[in-house]
Structure formats: C-alpha cells, structure tokens
Amino acid sequence: MTYSDGGGGTxxxxxxFAATKLNTRxxxxxxxxxxxxxxMTLILIVPVGIILGVLVVRGGPAISxxxxxxxxxxxxxxxxxxxxxxxxxxxxxVSLIASVPVGVxxxxxxxxYAVDNWLTRVINLAIINLAGVPSIVHALFGVGAFVIFAxxxxxxxxxxxxxxxxxxxxxxxxxxxxxxxxxxxxxxxxWNMGATRWxxxxxxxxxxxxxxxxxxxxxxxxxxxxxTAPIMFTGVAFFFPFLPHSVFDQxxxxxxxxxxxxxxxxxxxxxLKYGTALTLITxxxxxxxVSIGFxxxxxxxxxx
Amino acid sequence: MVxxxxxxxxRDLNISYGGQRAxxxxxxxxxxxxxxxxxxxxxxxxxxxLRTLNRMEIHQKDMTVEGSIVFxxxxxxxxxxxxxxxxxxxxxxxxxxxxxxSIYDNVALAPRLSGIKKKGALDxxxxxxxxxxxxxxxxxxRLDGLGSLLSGGQQQRLTIARALSQEPKLLLLxxxxxxxxxxxxMRIEDVLKxxxxxxxxxxxxxxxxxxxxxxxxxAFFLDGELIEVGETEAFFTGEVKDQRTLDYxxxxxx
Numbered sequence: 001m002t003y004s005d006g007g008g009g010t011x012x013x014x015x016x017f018a019a020t021k022l023n024t025r026x027x028x029x030x031x032x033x034x035x036x037x038x039x040m041t042l043i044l045i046v047p048v049g050i051i052l053g054v055l056v057v058r059g060g061p062a063i064s065x066x067x068x069x070x071x072x073x074x075x076x077x078x079x080x081x082x083x084x085x086x087x088x089x090x091x092x093x094v095s096l097i098a099s100v101p102v103g104v105x106x107x108x109x110x111x112x113y114a115v116d117n118w119l120t121r122v123i124n125l126a127i128i129n130l131a132g133v134p135s136i137v138h139a140l141f142g143v144g145a146f147v148i149f150a151x152x153x154x155x156x157x158x159x160x161x162x163x164x165x166x167x168x169x170x171x172x173x174x175x176x177x178x179x180x181x182x183x184x185x186x187x188x189x190x191w192n193m194g195a196t197r198w199x200x201x202x203x204x205x206x207x208x209x210x211x212x213x214x215x216x217x218x219x220x221x222x223x224x225x226x227x228t229a230p231i232m233f234t235g236v237a238f239f240f241p242f243l244p245h246s247v248f249d250q251x252x253x254x255x256x257x258x259x260x261x262x263x264x265x266x267x268x269x270x271x272l273k274y275g276t277a278l279t280l281i282t283x284x285x286x287x288x289x290v291s292i293g294f295x296x297x298x299x300x301x302x303x304x
Numbered sequence: 305m306v307x308x309x310x311x312x313x314x315r316d317l318n319i320s321y322g323g324q325r326a327x328x329x330x331x332x333x334x335x336x337x338x339x340x341x342x343x344x345x346x347x348x349x350x351x352x353x354l355r356t357l358n359r360m361e362i363h364q365k366d367m368t369v370e371g372s373i374v375f376x377x378x379x380x381x382x383x384x385x386x387x388x389x390x391x392x393x394x395x396x397x398x399x400x401x402x403x404x405x406s407i408y409d410n411v412a413l414a415p416r417l418s419g420i421k422k423k424g425a426l427d428x429x430x431x432x433x434x435x436x437x438x439x440x441x442x443x444x445x446r447l448d449g450l451g452s453l454l455s456g457g458q459q460q461r462l463t464i465a466r467a468l469s470q471e472p473k474l475l476l477l478x479x480x481x482x483x484x485x486x487x488x489x490m491r492i493e494d495v496l497k498x499x500x501x502x503x504x505x506x507x508x509x510x511x512x513x514x515x516x517x518x519x520x521x522x523a524f525f526l527d528g529e530l531i532e533v534g535e536t537e538a539f540f541t542g543e544v545k546d547q548r549t550l551d552y553x554x555x556x557x558x
Contacts, residue, residue, distance in 0.1 A: 115365055185397075185399060186403055188401075191360065192360070192394075193390065193413060193466065194389075195387070
C-alpha cells in the first residue's frame with residue numbers, strides 16, 4: 001500500500017510528497033504498533049468489565065437497604081452484611097491513620113533530607129522487600145507483633161496495624177515518587193531566598209506533590225479493604241454479631257465474610273455471595289472516587 | 305583586614321564537582337555600590353562562582369568549595385545561619401522559575417519568610433518590587449494568577465522581583481535578560497543603575513555589550529580561571545593584560 005497526500009496538485013508538485021518505500025514501511029509499522037498497543041489496552045479492560053458485569057447481574061438483585069443494614073441470620077445463610085460493612089470501614093480508617101502519617105513522613109525524609117549512603121540504600125531495599133512479602137506472612141507477623149507482643153489481642157487495632165504495615169511501602173513509594181517529580185528548580189528558588197528545608201517542603205514541595213500522595217492513599221485503601229489473609233488471625237471474626245465499640249473489639253469484615261460464606265457456609269445462596277462481592281467492590285470504588293475527585297480538584301488548582 | 309568599601313572579598317577559591325575542577329584559585333574583590341560584570345564562555349565557572357556565594361554547595365553533595373569568601377567582613381563558610389546570609393543575597397538564575405503559587409505570593413514569599421505579616425506592608429513590597437522589575441503594569445490586574453503560568457520573559461522578571469523583595473545587600477544576576485525582549489531589558493538595566501545606590505550587583509552575562517553598558521568593572525573567566533579583572537572602559541578600549549581577553553571580546557573564540 002502506498003499513500004499520497006491526496007491533494008490535487010500537478011503531477012510535478014505531488015511528486016514532492018510521493019511516498020518512498022521507506023515512508024510506506026514506516027507508515028505500516030506505525031499503524032501496526034498503534035494497533036498492537038491499543039489491543040493490549042483493550043485486553044486490560046476485558047477482565048474488569050467481565051468482573052463488574054457478572055457481579056452486577058448476579059449480585060445486583062441481592063442489594064437492598066435491608067441487605068446493607070441488617071445482621072446475617074440463619075447461620076449466615078441469609079440476612080445482611082451490616083457488621084462486615086462497618087468492620088471494613090473501621091479497618092480502613094484505623095489502618096490509614098497509622099500508615100499515611102508514617103509513610104508520608106518516611107517518604108519526605110528519604111526524598112528531601114536523606115543523603116545517598118549505605119543506610120538509605122538499605123532502607124530503600126527494605127521498602128521494596130516489604131512490598132514483596134506475601135500477605136499471609138504479614139498476617140503471622142501481625143499475630144506475633146501486635147496480637148501477642150504488644151498485647152492488643154485479636155482486635156481491630158491489631159488487624160489494622162497489620163494492614164498498615166502491609167500498605168506502608170505503597171504509600172512510601174507513591175509519595176516519594178511524587179515528591180521527586182517536583183522540579184529541583186522550585187526548591188533551589190526557595191533556598192535562595194533563605195527558606196529552610198522544612199519551609200521549602202511546606203511551601204513548594206508538599207502542595208505540588210499532594211495529588212501523587214493521594215494516589216498512594218487510593219492504592220492503600222483498595223488493598224486494605226480487599227485483603228483477607230492479614231486480618232483473619234489478627235482481629236476479624238468468622239461471625240461476630242455485634243458492631244465494634246472500640247478499636248480493641250473484634251469485628252467482621254467484608255473480604256473475610258465473602259471468603260467465609262463462599263467456603264465454609266454450605267447453605268449460603270449465590271445471590272448472597274455475589275451481593276457481598278458487589279458491595280465490597282462498590283465500597284472500594286466509592287472510597288477511590290472520593291480521593292480521585294479530591295485529587296483532580298487539587299490538580300486543577302496547581303499547575304506549572 | 306578588608307577595607308570598608310570592600311563588600312565581598314574572595315581569596316583562592318576552588319570549586320570542584322566530584323573531583324572535576326570547575327574553578328581554580330580565584331581571588332577577587334567586589335566594592336560596595338558597584339556593578340561587577342563577569343564575562344566568559346560557557347563552562348568557565350561563572351555560575352558555579354555565584355552558587356558558592358549563596359552557599360548552595362550544602363545542597364549539592366558532590367560540590368566542594370575551598371578558599372575563603374568574606375562578605376560584609378564575615379567568612380561565609382563559618383556563618384551558621386545560612387538562611388540569614390541568603391536573605392541578604394538575592395539571586396536570579398538564567399532559567400526563570402515562577403513558583404507554582406500566585407504572582408503576589410511569589411513576591412511576598414521572602415518578606416513573609418523574614419516575618420512580615422501585615423497586608424499593607426506586603427502590598428507595598430509587592431508593588432515596589434514588581435515595578436522595579438518592569439512587570440507591574442502587565443500583572444497588576446491579575447496578581448492572584450499563577451506565577452508559573454506567565455510567559456518565559458515575565459517569569460524571569462518575576463524572579464528578579466522576588467530577588468529584590470528580599471531587600472538584598474548583594475544581588476547576583478546570572479543571564480537575567482536571556483528571555484526578555486530588548487526594550488524591557490533596557491528598562492531593567494536602567495533600574496539596575498539606580499539600584500546601585502542601595503546595593504552591590506554581580507552581573508554574569510554572555511552579552512559583552514551588556515557588561516559594557518552596566519558594569520563598573522569587568523572580570524573575565526576562562527576554563528575555571530579568572531584571567532583578569534579591570535575597569536570596564538579600559539577592557540573595552542583594549543587595555544587588557546591578557547591576549548585571551550582581547551580575543552574573547554573581539555569574538556575570536558567563545
């Protein structure tokens with residue numbers, strides 16, 4: 001295939017734009033790669049679409065105000081998911097309260113203060129390794145560190161802290177990347193005016209990194225709400241027919257509840273399972289939507 | 305001891321980046337209320353010299369500085385409060401940096417850092433500095449617009465206004481007119497001549513004619529060495545000690 005400029009000039013003029021063999025080859029290659037990358041993007045969307053579609057079709061009918069706001073009944077084969085919903089919110093909130101300040105502070109230190117030496121290299125290596133630790137190992141660490149050693153017992157606090165340790169690398173890495181994306185020239189301009197490092201961080205670095213930091217928080221929320229292994233030994237009960245009153249109570253949680261009714265409760269209807277899964281994914285998407293909305297609001301305000 | 309009219313005394317200054325020498329053995333005095341021009345081809349160490357005056361090497365791990373720099377009678381390498389030192393030295397670097405905050409906040413930043421909080425006082429500083437930087441008329445209607453979204457030339461003048469807002473005793477200008485049109489450049493140059501009454505200016509420039517117009521004395525840097533420093537008029541009428549200076553001024557290299 002050749003392509004021409006399509007203009008109606010004289011033969012002499014259009015010759016100037018006539019495609020050479022190399023042009024044609026480049027044109028084809030460009031088309032091929034574009035199609036290939038587009039296809040990959042579509043493949044990415046397919047599983048998301050299927051999961052959401054199946055959940056909405058099969059779980060949708062189960063969703064009602066009663067389902068969301070009542071307790072499970074009949075040995076968890078019927079009724080609602082209210083305690084699990086409330087429990088997941090507790091876990092996400094407490095774990096964010098623990099992981100975001102620590103993670104952001106650590107990232108600020110690593111990006112703005114630390115010099116490149118063996119210690120910071122070891123710390124960076126540790127963060128990467130922490131991100132790679134399987135969640136069941138985090139669970140066992142949580143039992144040892146928070147349930148037994150710290151004496152929190154199986155409680156929301158122990159489970160949330162276990163989740164916080166697990167999501168810490170996500171928060172640190174996302175925050176550090178976004179801090180480093182703030183141009184060095186901004187910092188130098190500030191230092192030149194006699195600002196201290198902290199003033200520089202507060203005035204120019206953090207305000208321009210906040211949207212990246214929120215991305216880390218969004219990822220942390222999704223993982224926190226969805227993980228099962230780290231909470232099953234540390235604070236989340238199979239069935240706990242009360243709402244938690246404090247962080248020292250046990251609780252139910254959505255992910256664990258879904259796991260339990262899918263594997264250990266023989267009589268639970270499919271509708272109940274899909275309904276639970278749909279509620280969990282909606283909860284995560286809603287929390288993400290809030291952060292994403294806030295992030296685009298901030299992005300709209302700050303530009304360079 | 306340094307004489308009273310010497311604002312800045314540099315002795316045997318060496319600067320290197322990770323073992324790579326950028327400036328060797330520079331000794332130089334800058335007098336109070338003068339404009340010292342620094343000319344020289346790219347890579348001759350001019351910008352490194354300016355960075356060192358503001359102690360920026362403490363933010364750059366591989367940069368080492370030896371020798372002594374005495375500013376207002378004090379060795380700056382012994383100054384513990386570098387923030388106070390930097391507030392007395394205003395800097396304008398060649399790449400304009402409008403901070404991503406409002407135009408007003410850009411100029412009010414330094415006064416706020418030094419503790420000025422009153423709205424009236426800040427308003428007055430902002431207007432005065434923007435006027436001196438020949439930017440006031442263009443931005444007075446939109447002081448709450450983002451400084452980082454101004455055009456390149458406007459950002460450069462914003463940077464000048466910001467440097468002036470510190471009320472510096474020493475003003476370091478590094479290629480300040482690189483993105484500014486000739487007419488505005490001339491107006492800023494006139495402001496600089498007036499400012500000389502209040503402060504001391506070091507002007508790094510690639511435009512030798514700008515040095516001729518503004519500088520009382522001119523220094524020529526080449527390959528990290530100070531070749532010579534002398535009265536600007538003498539320089540430009542060919543009274544130079546070194547053939548290389550003459551070659552550079554007459555455009556035979558660089």
